Amino acid sequence: MSAGVSAGTGVMSSLLGKLSALLGDEYKLLKGVRKEVEFLKRELGTMNALLVTLADAEKLDPLAKDWRDKVRELSYDLEDCIDIFMYRLGSGRAKSRFMRKTMGRLKTLWTRHEIASQIQNLKARVEEESKRRQRYRLDSIISKPGTMNIDPRLPVFFAEAKGWPLMARGIKSSDCSWTERKSSKSCPLLVVEDWGKTTLAMEVCHKIGGNFQCQAVVSVSSTLDLKKLLKDMLYQIDQYEYSQSEMWDEEQLVRRLRHILEGRRYLIFIDDVWRIHDWKFVASTLPENNNCSRIIVTIRITAVAKSCCSNLGEQIHDLEPLDYFDSRRLFLKRIFRNDGCCPAQLEEVSHRILKKCGGLPLAIITLASLLASKTESMDQWELVLHSISSTHEDGSELEGLREILLFSYHDLPYYLKTCLLYLSMYPEDSEIDRVQLTWRWIAEGLVTEKIGQTLEQISDGYFNELVNRSLIRPIEIGIDGTARACRIHDMVLDLITFLAIEENFVTMLDTNKFNLLPEKIRRLSLHNSYEERHGVIEATTRSKMHVRSLCAFGSIKKIPELFGFHALRVLDFDGCEWLENHHIKNIGGFFQLRYLRFRLAKISKIPT
Incomplete structure (x- = not known):
């Protein structure tokens, strides 16, 4: 069973499933280790419920945010530890009967004692976060109302843009x-x-x-x-x-x-x-x-x-902003599939929403896409209106538009938030292949299983939902309504890059947008000739045990040595022309690897 990763909760759901598996008959734990795993499962189960609440909150108290971030990172560390433990025990069972009776027993015994020590340390961290939770009284935080169902239609976003009058x-x-x-x-x-x-x-x-x-x-x-x-x-x-x-x-x-x-x-x-x-x-x-x-x-x-x-x-x-007439026409066409008719009860609130958009087409399209998934209830529209900032209140159109996009982000279900943040891995103006993107979502564990559907069908649904919200732009729509690829608007990319860095979801490195490296890198995206910056390779090497996605785009001249990335799920080198067989000789040891892609590389042989 696949439990999706969340940007807000980390891998807590996946971790709880693995702790349950460790307690099953398949894994024989030392008596003390079993008790520690039972404790972790109970304690982390209650923590997860609170993490979900905090992940849905638009604004958090600094103490609550700090607690959420620490528990999220703790969940990653715990899963990395459990993954290695389960792999080593699994490798022992996979050997022949003779090997299991000799070296296999010694190896698994050593592994169990090693995991006992690591779990003791992680347990101490869990206990400390439990005490902080009680001190901060975080359980009193009230979650926001649930999100509405998304309109299942797949609109072709740019088809509507052809209706924008040039004169306007x-x-x-x-x-x-x-x-x-x-x-x-x-x-x-x-x-x-x-x-x-x-x-x-x-x-x-x-x-x-x-x-x-x-x-x-x-x-x-x-x-x-x-x-x-x-x-x-x-x-x-x-x-x-x-x-x-x-x-x-x-x-x-x-x-x-x-x-x-x-x-x-x-x-x-x-x-x-x-x-x-x-x-x-x-x-x-x-x-x-x-x-x-x-x-x-x-x-x-x-x-x-x-x-x-x-x-x-x-x-x-x-270019001038759209006037009110053309703003209204674009707004209503996106919501109601016409450019003139608006329900009488929504006329006044729609006028105020359009005033806040200030004639900016992206703001109009973004808000209209959000409202298209709501009911025709004045209360729902009023809630959207009061949740955005005017584009003119502080004299900054960009800040107001950012607030509009941020509100659209907060309105997403948790699984769509995570998949959208993953797009920050890609450089600006990338043409992102739909199939490759959805496979990477699956490989990273961002797609949650549903009865009666394959993971590919579910991830395609995620893609369509992001298109429907106008957060990504489809490219080359087929007659069946399927897009071959997508692009992401600069404004949306700026927003999700900021959020992904803030939540330590993605670390981006390039020559123009070099950020301070976190203590533990979870997903690393290398753009252009990033190695000109001092210390990047060294910092990446120190964090390689924690990296889950490693992707390189463009004219990369140097990459970290591909050895010891035991948590790596996705390895994607797009256009590294100089990459040769010897660079990837160790990737056979990446036991979590699920997605491997090389383009234009000089690679003729893949390790066993």
Whole structure:
């Protein structure tokens, strides 16, 4: 039986199941050890009930939060200890009868005495947390009301975005005339706005794409991976040339792209430029020809947009918020599948909710998705209204939007919270394959078994629920309603990254967002050339007994030595081209490993 892992409660449910198994006939424990395990099961059972209550609370007293965090980490340590114990005893039973009668008995006897010592230490920690619980009177904390059922429909989020009027966002129909000007230059259209810029720029591309011989859509984001960007662009423009580019470096890619584009009328959409020098690198790839080619660039930072626009032919469009009419249309269409009819009893409260959204499309979509899963009860809508902060009260639209997203997060069931936090493992702007993601959820124990359903069916349901809440964006929807992959909005990623770090659920390392390492790393995600930071490999090595997921993305040049990761469930190296057979020679000893993936690596043999 599978008991799901929770970001708030750790592995407490799974641990209780394993303690029950240890007390069964399959495992013969020393008399003293059995009594300690019985004590742990009783005490941790009552702790788990309180942990569930605390996990559902939106705001916690600092003492309660500290207790919850310590017990959560204690549950991980206990499960790691029990897993090793059960594995060693299991290995002894798996040997031949002769080995069991000789070396096997000595080994299991030693293992039982070793586990007795470890359990004594862990028992002392459990007793201390029980005493703190009584001192703090944590059982008096009242849980919030239960969450509502989720709308089972799978809406295609971006299909609704096509209804957003361009004129309402500051892009008039006449603005697209820039594509028809007989200019010898490739004139960038730089769109500046915090949320919604990508969707609207894509809509412009959709309207005008037929006027061009070739087009490509690429993303820069906060960390420029120039080689990946150039290869993405080449793949969309000329797949034959892309097939020849495996060994090309950046300079060769630039030369080939310029050669291809010089003779064509092209449309290039470059999304999410953060830095001036990043734009200069990308711009050097795009030749100015006499074919009236055009470039669309989206930038969230106004100063960067102004610095990038130095020529008269270049334009900046600062997107305006949706007006009330179009805000209401988008809001009601998401909830009621129409753009004009709202139940009379909800008119006034819907007006106040829209006022708080401030015309920001992401805020409107997020709140509408939340309300779509509620009943048409004014009390329910009032509860949502009073639980969010106005986007204008403190002068910060971003802070207000963060509050809206945070409220949507708290409204999730615990299993969806955990699966959403797991997405913080991925770098910004990742295209996340649905099947790979759901398999990783299963391998990590985030999916709880249900009678009559396979784990794959349950995890697919989790994925669809997150889409339905507009917390992830589906990609390539099939005729059966299944998405091949998903992306996560920058704002949502920022929020879940903050929460995942706060709860020591995921540790992310890259060159731009380097965080203090926790004492015990549970899930480690390596982005870009993180090893330039001093001491990362050493700190990871010290914590390797506790790591459950180890994932590397992009141009990683150095990884921790793959030895001794006994708690590891997921090992995923995406694009580590230099990885060879000798790097993975020890992974056969990772007895908990359930998911293994290498892409582009020079690996020809997997250990037994």
